[in-house]
Amino acid sequence: METLRFLLKKLIEDRVALLGALLILLLIFTAIAAPFLATFPEDIAEFHPPNRLIAPDGTFWFGTDRMGSDIYSRILFGARITITIAIIAIGVSVIIGVPIGLIAGYYHTWFSDLLMRTSDIFLAVPQIVLAIAIAQTLGPSIENIILALSATYWPFWTRLVYAETRSIQKETFIEANIALGASPIRVMFMHVLPNISSSIIVRTTIGMGGTILTAATLGFLGLGAPPPSPEWGRMIAESREFLPEAWWYATAPGLAIFLVVMGFNLFGDGLRDILDPRIRRSVRHDD
């Protein structure tokens, strides 16, 4: 409780991080309340060809798309897709990556080396390249995007947890626990993990931003949700055929991606400052 209050206080002091938190809250709120906020909620599955490509006005706040649907309403529903992809993909990556990192970090055997080298192989190819290859292989769908992202992102957590575990191992309280005969699993999950959790939380927050960007890129390349899904990357891809006349078509979804990713990045930076004073804000996350 005490720590939570401390966190909140710090957060309110750091205005930039607060802005990030607000952007994230806005995304979550939008995703939940989409049906109430949308001016034309039925436009997700219903189309009005006579209304196509109308510029933003009082009725269609962000204009209409190639099928005559309201872009504003579609953006709101797109938030649901974005947040689902990000949460599941990151969740799976953490579930895979963290235990592997713990094991590799805790034990000092050839097996640790093997685990780390395997994760290095995945890191050897730029994430987007591997994700594209996997997503194309599995066929375009949201499920497959999530799979492709999870399969390519887990090594980041493995690396982080591995490094942190190795450095914390030398601390006396860990050595004391081992000397007292605590089982390795117990030491790993009860002592090591809580002590490195702040790094994991920071990494995960910032990772959300990167994942949303990659997911949108896959959508843009046509590997994501099928039409008529209001996925943001797909909307931008659709708009290209109608530029420059329909300038509004790509504007709203691009701005939405930008704000959401910025929200996670700013919040992650702020969290890092608060939770992990050793590291300076200015050090960049790595993806």
Added chain:
Amino acid sequence: MRKITSSRQRVSIKRGLIPTFLAAVIISVTALLAPINAVHAKNTFVFANASPYDTMDPQVVFDVGRVAYRLNLYDGLLRWLDNPPKLNPWLAESYDISSDGKQYTFTLRANAKFHDGSPVEAKDVAYSIDRILALKKGASSLFVKVIKPGSTKAIDNRTVQFNLNKSSAIFLATVPEIHVMNSDLMKKHEKDGDWASAWVSKNDAGSGSFKLKRYDPAKGFLAERFADHFMGWGDKYLDAIEFRTVKEINSRVLGLMKGDFHGADGYMPQDQIKRLMKSDEVNVSEEESMRIFYFIIHNGRSPMNDINFRKALSYSFDYKGFIKDILSDSVARNPVPLPNNIWGAPQGVKGYTYDLDKAREHLAKVKEPLREITIGALAGYGQTEQAAVLLQSALSKIGVKSKILAETWPVASGKMRNEQQMYDLLPLWKSTYYADPNNWVGEMYYGPNIGSRNNSWYQDDQVDQWITEAIGSTDQAVRAANYAKASTKVMEDAGGIFVYNTKWFGPYNKSVKGVRFCPIGNAQEMRWVYFE
């Protein structure tokens, strides 16, 4: 925090960069001020093409997107010209057909030469057809069933004789696809029995109106006028043609409006055509083409094997909304699997309309249980996605659930051959490969073609009988009647959802004259074109 900065230090930081920066500025300014050399000779026609020219081998591809090098660098014995398309003598000055319809004897022109100056002879024609049959690619599927490798004989230098297994009414229509290659040159470059494929994928062994000068798979090709071409040249012509790959549609449109490109493909979205029509640089010429848009229905699978379900589908497409609103009336409604403007197309057929009440009526009669159906779409082809989405939205109103799967053309074309993998529905175009009604209804709904060119798993004894008879007959009246009957029957059976026939909107620079449109080459044969 210690403040360790002063104005002097900032100056010093800049000082280090100044020389580099200055050098960069000088180079850029010189470059920017440099006169723009006319990169192209004045009389070079630059065409912006959407598909990349991956190869220069005329016998391995058979698509409309890359037709330019086949038509301009190579000649066939006959050639399709104009609209409606007419079959003209080309390398051959005349031909004879034996009374049993199996032997075709062509007499070659005396003055035809390849680009290296050697004469075009009968042995080259025989080599070319044998190469097509051996490579089994491109247009070979038109010939494998009727011609045996080695059966084509060079009687003398100027006489070549094709010996067919069985008489085929469409053979003549497919002869233009036999692009004649210089056999002596090809044999010189042959490696490990590859029919010189490696060499000719980047080089030219033709006799066509233009001669390959430069080729880069990432950019396109440049070809110069072949002065010795057998057709001769009038007093107005192009010195060179350049076909450049420009994938992005906006770049093609902008380039046309700026005058960088003199021509581009004629099947752009209507929104872009409207933009071009407003430009002072561009003329858009309009022609009725032969390229129908339809949904393949998988007739072999439940519940689409029930005619009532197929009729419900056909009543559920908003033809008017699609043609009028989404395509701005740039296409014409075409209710049967034959373009309206080809001979044999049935006249006065009404076809289906968008009528959800009738759709519900037919749906009620479906005996098998309904399920969620899969509608395919071709990723990157916006129109197919829009058509699929429109159908999906109407189907949901009559209680048929569906999901859309937008996949790339290679994925889709693979699935189209597999009864299990094929989508329940797939919207796409059928272009003119040869101007004969058989190209459409005869390929798409003929029983023996199931799994290859019949991707609907549609089979009807009567339709098969009409088409078989039409292929075997040389009497055009009989053939026309049979194709009309067959296509009407397929429509009545709701074998597919037939939507429209395309119009061609060819954008050309205003100084360009002499463009000759034909649905087979889409006006990409450049020998008659000139600048005013």
Added chain:
Amino acid sequence: MRLLVLIINRLLWFFPTILGLMVITFTISHVIPADPVAFVAGDNATNEQIEALRAQLGLDRPMHVQLFHYILNLARGDFGVSLYTLRPISEDLASRLPATMELTIVSVLVSTLIGVPLGVISAIRRNSFLDHVVRVFTVSGLAIASFWFAILLQLFFAMELDWTPLQGRTSGWGPEHVTGFFLVDSLLSWDLSELRAAALHLILPVTTLAFPAMATIVRFTRAGVLNAMNSNYVLYEEAMGFPKRVIIWKYILRNALIGTVTQIGLIFGILIAGAVVVEAVFDWPGLGYYAVQSIIQSDYNAIMGFTFVTGVLFIIVNLLVDIAQIFIDPREA
């Protein structure tokens, strides 16, 4: 001696990593559901035609046999032929490499030339207005979707203002081929109009590609300078009365630059990943564009070739950075 052991240890892992990479790319690409052979064979091909081609390409053999042959061929530098054009992949990759290299190198130069001074200045004048502007700028650079940014640039600078070309690498055929780098080749042949065309065509893609890389560099430089400024050494020198200018140049900047250099691996990763999308938007005839095309065509030989070459380049860069790091700061290793 310890250094040598560390280096050898790194080197020993090089080949297993590459082998692992081959297995991964092979596994991914060989479960592709599409049937590329049907596509290659053409629109109107018969099933016999397709089977014949499949046999010709060796795609009818069992998976493990195909993998074995693939590794064997790779060892001989043979990437196989493109399923689509039937040309050797190595040839395709080689012909497209200079375009990507030119784009990447210019982007590295631009992002470093702008990013390092910005980072230094914003660190020196910490919390000033300028520092805040730079921070907004870097945060944006890392949050913006490059494909969207590219489209905005096209919309504004190419379509609205008509200052730059919309796409492509040059307006004609490019300068006479010497190195494959258009900027260099046009200078060598002193073809100024080609130089101009090449430079103009570079502007938008480089801007798109350099933006996130620059943001990274700014952040690292800024952090490095701040760290160095607070180090005991600098405080000591300052107390000794050394001119501040000398301290900044001699110590702070040098350290900050070393920090940035060790991040080259990371920046290279950002650029290669960015190139895939940027080249696709700008029709830039490089490796990234080739990769996207191959994916669309389900040309899995080509996809494997691209992924493999990128992976190997990336592994080598990281290996060199690792080794450099061992020399610069053995404690870190």
